[in-house]
Amino acid sequence: MDAIQLLNVTKTFGEKAAVDDVSLTVPEGAVYGFIGPNGSGKTTTMRMILNIIYPDRGSIRVFGQKLSGRASQIGYLPEERGLYRRMEVRPLLEFHGELRGGRNVTAEVNSWLARLDLAHCAGQKLETLSKGMSQKVQFIASIIPQPKLLILDEPFTGLDPVSAESIRAAILDLRRRGSTVILSTHDMNVAESLCDCIFMIFKGKKVLDGSLESIQQQYGNDTIRVEAEAGAPAMEGLPNVEKVRDLGQVQELRMALGCDTQQVLHALMSRTRIRSFAVSKPSLQDIFIRIAGSEAAAEAQNA
Amino acid sequence: MHKRILLVAKRDYLTAIKSKPFLFGLIVTPILAGSGFIGMAIVKAKPEIADRHIAVVDHTGITTKALMESVAAKNTKDIFDKTTGKQTSARCVIESVTPNEADPQAQLLALSDRVRRHEIFAFLEIGRDALHASEDANPEKLAPSFRVDYYSNSAGIDETRGWLSGPVNDAMRRTRLAQLGIDPGRFTEVLAPATMQSMSLLSRDPSTGKVQEARKRGELEGFIVPFAMMMLLAMMVLMSSAPMLGAVADDKQQRVFEMLLGSATPFELMMGKMIAAVALTMTSSILYVAASLFVLQSMAMMGMAPLSVLPWFFVYMVADVLVISSLAIAVGSACASPTDAQHLAMLVMAPTLIPLFLLAPIMQAPNGPMSTVMSFLPPFTPLIMLMRQAMPGGVPVWQPWVALIGVIAWTLAVTWAAARIFRIGILVQGKTAKISEMARWAVKG
Numbered sequence: 001m002d003a004i005q006l007l008n009v010t011k012t013f014g015e016k017a018a019v020d021d022v023s024l025t026v027p028e029g030a031v032y033g034f035i036g037p038n039g040s041g042k043t044t045t046m047r048m049i050l051n052i053i054y055p056d057r058g059s060i061r062v063f064g065q066k067l068s069g070r071a072s073q074i075g076y077l078p079e080e081r082g083l084y085r086r087m088e089v090r091p092l093l094e095f096h097g098e099l100r101g102g103r104n105v106t107a108e109v110n111s112w113l114a115r116l117d118l119a120h121c122a123g124q125k126l127e128t129l130s131k132g133m134s135q136k137v138q139f140i141a142s143i144i145p146q147p148k149l150l151i152l153d154e155p156f157t158g159l160d161p162v163s164a165e166s167i168r169a170a171i172l173d174l175r176r177r178g179s180t181v182i183l184s185t186h187d188m189n190v191a192e193s194l195c196d197c198i199f200m201i202f203k204g205k206k207v208l209d210g211s212l213e214s215i216q217q218q219y220g221n222d223t224i225r226v227e228a229e230a231g232a233p234a235m236e237g238l239p240n241v242e243k244v245r246d247l248g249q250v251q252e253l254r255m256a257l258g259c260d261t262q263q264v265l266h267a268l269m270s271r272t273r274i275r276s277f278a279v280s281k282p283s284l285q286d287i288f289i290r291i292a293g294s295e296a297a298a299e300a301q302n303a
Numbered sequence: 304m305h306k307r308i309l310l311v312a313k314r315d316y317l318t319a320i321k322s323k324p325f326l327f328g329l330i331v332t333p334i335l336a337g338s339g340f341i342g343m344a345i346v347k348a349k350p351e352i353a354d355r356h357i358a359v360v361d362h363t364g365i366t367t368k369a370l371m372e373s374v375a376a377k378n379t380k381d382i383f384d385k386t387t388g389k390q391t392s393a394r395c396v397i398e399s400v401t402p403n404e405a406d407p408q409a410q411l412l413a414l415s416d417r418v419r420r421h422e423i424f425a426f427l428e429i430g431r432d433a434l435h436a437s438e439d440a441n442p443e444k445l446a447p448s449f450r451v452d453y454y455s456n457s458a459g460i461d462e463t464r465g466w467l468s469g470p471v472n473d474a475m476r477r478t479r480l481a482q483l484g485i486d487p488g489r490f491t492e493v494l495a496p497a498t499m500q501s502m503s504l505l506s507r508d509p510s511t512g513k514v515q516e517a518r519k520r521g522e523l524e525g526f527i528v529p530f531a532m533m534m535l536l537a538m539m540v541l542m543s544s545a546p547m548l549g550a551v552a553d554d555k556q557q558r559v560f561e562m563l564l565g566s567a568t569p570f571e572l573m574m575g576k577m578i579a580a581v582a583l584t585m586t587s588s589i590l591y592v593a594a595s596l597f598v599l600q601s602m603a604m605m606g607m608a609p610l611s612v613l614p615w616f617f618v619y620m621v622a623d624v625l626v627i628s629s630l631a632i633a634v635g636s637a638c639a640s641p642t643d644a645q646h647l648a649m650l651v652m653a654p655t656l657i658p659l660f661l662l663a664p665i666m667q668a669p670n671g672p673m674s675t676v677m678s679f680l681p682p683f684t685p686l687i688m689l690m691r692q693a694m695p696g697g698v699p700v701w702q703p704w705v706a707l708i709g710v711i712a713w714t715l716a717v718t719w720a721a722a723r724i725f726r727i728g729i730l731v732q733g734k735t736a737k738i739s740e741m742a743r744w745a746v747k748g
Contacts (some may be wrong), residue, residue, distance in 0.1 A: 085557065
């Protein structure tokens, strides 16, 4: 059974279509990455899946059912931090768990607090915790009791590498235990490494949907990654090169359709010493920028 | 659904009841509300009893003597507590000043300076014709020669003026009677005032059929009980509902609702908050009512307790808390920040504040057209009808029941509209909705 089915869903706010005729199928047990620049419609789509707001047109089914009222089987981690700051961590998590699950969740709370290294602050008020620790508490609040569908909006924001790794492991563990995960992120590396499928929405419209491999397949092997002694200046004005992306130690060249990569290699060797030269598929970051343009490029770089 | 509503209610209730502001308010609010009475009690406990010297410029030339006698009589009997014998108010000492007919202004200025130097407390100027009735009945247009003018430097309410009014009138009547040739030995008999005792109405005991006698009623009894009940109700409602405005706006700003909406519907969240407000109000009101009854019992004044109106007090309180808290939740959810919410606080509190502003005219004529009509307007029914019911005259039996129908309909309508505003408001970030927008959300959803 599919976890989520969106069929021709449209949502407008005033004159603006936040989500425009979007259809999407998320298979059960998948980790599905939602990407797109700010304001592209990711959060609106997620809120509609959660039944917090309703579509103007189209239909949404979660595990085959049209949602009415509260989405009890869905765990939700919003992008913004939204917990009662003056509550202590343990009562707070028990409140959220019981509110969604309708049962006592003390054992699960204790288990997750220990797992995410928060047991020592179970009695502390949330307002006394660091941003990263608060984020971990909020993550626990969204997964207790274990939901069939978990919607995570930017779950890694504000986390140090160690905490980020523990959240990543927890997400994969939840998937192994049967949860379907929707993950919104601006970090393309996270999307590439963690997600089974990618859904990109831009200006309310679906522009990408599928596995990373299938998406990259659409663009072909049009990318060359080069490490050269002279760096990016040596790449300027190369024949058949449409765009040079300077990543510092490595430069990414986007080739014109049907060009001979050997010619590019010869041209480069005549200018500088080449340390490495690899023809590859475009990265998700590159694809994102190609679609969303320069406006989103800065945002993606900063993610 | 009910479980989630109760869970939200429990969390909000426990958080509020453990909070310092609530505990502080529980103690301080009644103190503030009753600060006037407390002030009076303090003044009564430690009265100002230093002699007050009053200079009298008597242009009639014959009134001062009688005035001195009247003041002396009052000093003897009216400034001491009848039970303890302790002096409770200042003694007045009359100082006769010969009128300066050549330059009356200079004399009045000199006396004013003596008041400023605290040599005397005040001075009286008895007009030349004050003993004769004026042709002009309007006291405002009375010629100065027919008046008795009281000059003092006191700010606010000057009790001494009121205190002197009796002896001055008494002295003038005695002087007039003497001029008419009546035997001074009969003055007391002629001037003896009639005592008008305030009594409650007679009623028939419904169980025994016996006529229950009227009982003496204190001046304050008819005022204090309805006033206290109305103030208590207003205080309870404002204490539990008004803080919800800022709290909801704060939760919205902190994005708490967005997280909760994954687990509960907006309706469940709002109902939970309203139930918490009702529970909070019941907690404090039961405490206050129990404490009040205990105090009345210990003072052997249980007769003053409006026991027949108490059930109505709780019914009105629940309805009013539901209305005000739902308004607070709706408006709070439509605000971008707690600061913005505070700007709209008057809108939420209006149904409670308006009856308080109209307190004086309503108490003067509790069964007059204005009071009656106002008590049937659902937003004001809880406070005004309650006060009318608690007044000595009461209200016809049908009135509270008919008004209650309006209150229930109003409560349902406001809650319904508030739920629609709340559902949209909590998701709108970054700007505070205008009142017209809130109205549109309420109507169109």
